[in-house]
Amino acid sequence: MTRILISVAIMALVTYLIRMLPLTLFTKKIKSRWLQDFLYYTPYAVLASLTFPGIFYATGNMTASLVGTGVAVVMAWLNFKLLPVAIGAVISALFVLLLI
16 A cells, blocks of 8 residues: 555656646746747647557457558548547448458
8 A cells, every 4th residue: 555655646746747847947938949849749749659559459450450540540631620530530440340
């Protein structure tokens, strides 16, 4: 039980530091275009890196995963909104699973 409480406390501290440090370090407006872009795109990059590997293991079939991913990429490229892209990917992967 002590180990769990220590783990939770460390995770809380790390989470707090990640949120608190930018507020204390960047008191002035950030003028660097590179740093602005970096801070803007970081959440998207982290989300993609956490989500993307799971895509290929979610169905248990690599072909269905690749088809679903391909459909999602094409629909996103064609500027569909998030919900239709997700539905299209799921339906296409399900269709491939039913055919196999």
